[in-house]
Amino acid sequence: EAAVTQSPRNKVAVTGGKVTLSCNQTNNHNNMYWYRQDTGHGLRLIHYSYGAGSTEKGDIPDGYKASRPSQENFSLILELATPSQTSVYFCASGEGRQDTQYFGPGTRLLVL
Amino acid sequence: SQLAEENPWALSVHEGESVTVNCSYKTSITALQWYRQKSGEGPAQLILIRSNEREKRNGRLRATLDTSSQSSSLSITATRCEDTAVYFCATDEEGGRALIFGTGTTVSVSP
Numbered sequence: 001e002a003a004v005t006q007s008p009r010n011k012v013a014v015t016g017g018k019v020t021l022s023c024n025q026t027n028n029h030n031n032m033y034w035y036r037q038d039t040g041h042g043l044r045l046i047h048y049s050y051g052a053g054s055t056e057k058g059d060i061p062d063g064y065k066a067s068r069p070s071q072e073n074f075s076l077i078l079e080l081a082t083p084s085q086t087s088v089y090f091c092a093s094g095e096g097r098q099d100t101q102y103f104g105p106g107t108r109l110l111v112l
Numbered sequence: 113s114q115l116a117e118e119n120p121w122a123l124s125v126h127e128g129e130s131v132t133v134n135c136s137y138k139t140s141i142t143a144l145q146w147y148r149q150k151s152g153e154g155p156a157q158l159i160l161i162r163s164n165e166r167e168k169r170n171g172r173l174r175a176t177l178d179t180s181s182q183s184s185s186l187s188i189t190a191t192r193c194e195d196t197a198v199y200f201c202a203t204d205e206e207g208g209r210a211l212i213f214g215t216g217t218t219v220s221v222s223p
Contacts, residue, residue, distance in 0.1 A: 004154075033210060042200065042215035043155070058210065090154050098143050098204045101211060103154030 003027065006091050006104035013111045019078040021107050023091030031094045032074040033101065034058070034066060036087040043090065049074055081111045115139055116203045116214040124220045125191055133217045135184040135201030145211065146175055146186045147200045155200060155213075159186070191221045 003026045013019045025032065030051050035043040045058030047066035055066040063085060065077040074093075078085055088108050092101040116137045125131045137144070143162045147155040159175040161168040161184070168175045174187045188195055198218050202211040 031210075035213075040215060043213040045210050048210055056209065092154075097210060100145070100157045100160060101155075101202075103156065105152075105154050 004091055004093055004102050004104035006089075006107050008107060009105065010108045011110070013078075013081045013109065015082060015111060017081050019081050019085075019109065019111075021076040021078075021089055021091075021109070023074045023076075023104055024072050025074075025091075025093040025102070026072065027093050027102060028071060029093035029095055029102075030071075031096060032068065033092045033094070034064075034074070034076045035090045035092065036060070036085075037090060037106075038087050046076065046089075083111045085109065086111045115212045116201050118199065118201055118214045118217040120217060122218040122220070124222065127192055127221055127223055129191055130187060130189045131191055131195075131219055131221075132185055132187045133199045133201075133219065135186070135214060137182050137184075137201070137203045137212075139182075139203060139212075141179070141203045143204045144175075144177055144184050145202045145204075146173075146184075147202060147213075148197045149200065149216070150197045158199075188219075191219075193221050193223060195219060196221045 007022045033048045034046045049068040067075045090106050091104045094101040145160045146158045149155040161175050161177045172189045177184045198216040200216045202213045
């Protein structure tokens, strides 16, 4: 069974603070993705990675950075958090672009 | 505008009834996937149907794909309360970077 874990599960941050969301997968998948989910918008792609050392911009990358230090780990970094980044963030992994994506349980972020 | 869109926005049925969610998309695809997201969880894939397939089944689930009308449907028969969830279609745009998800249909199944 594919396994993707995220930490923390819940986070409260202050405006202007730095936030790091972590994702770990034990599937040995090459591709990893970060999405945010907001009511009325569905899942929107922030950043993705094809493998260790690579990061690519998704559809809404502004205000976010990503880091893929290893095959297993993919982080999303908010250098200067803003209230508009309050959302639920999901990490996913997959073999390839056309293949099944396996999602983590999500991180609920509140920026005050 | 969304490149993939489910309709209707929400559905309510009673246990044992059937339900169908529709999806329309706007690009040429290699495959379409259906995902289910239960409250408090991440999405989980239900079915992947490739562009050369017209129908795919998985237990009580049946997906169809019509590439000429750029549409798909997901039907659930003999629904159960645990089928209550948001259902998404996701398309794999040819040459695209990643899956494109719709905004989802909320299905509520009551006893």
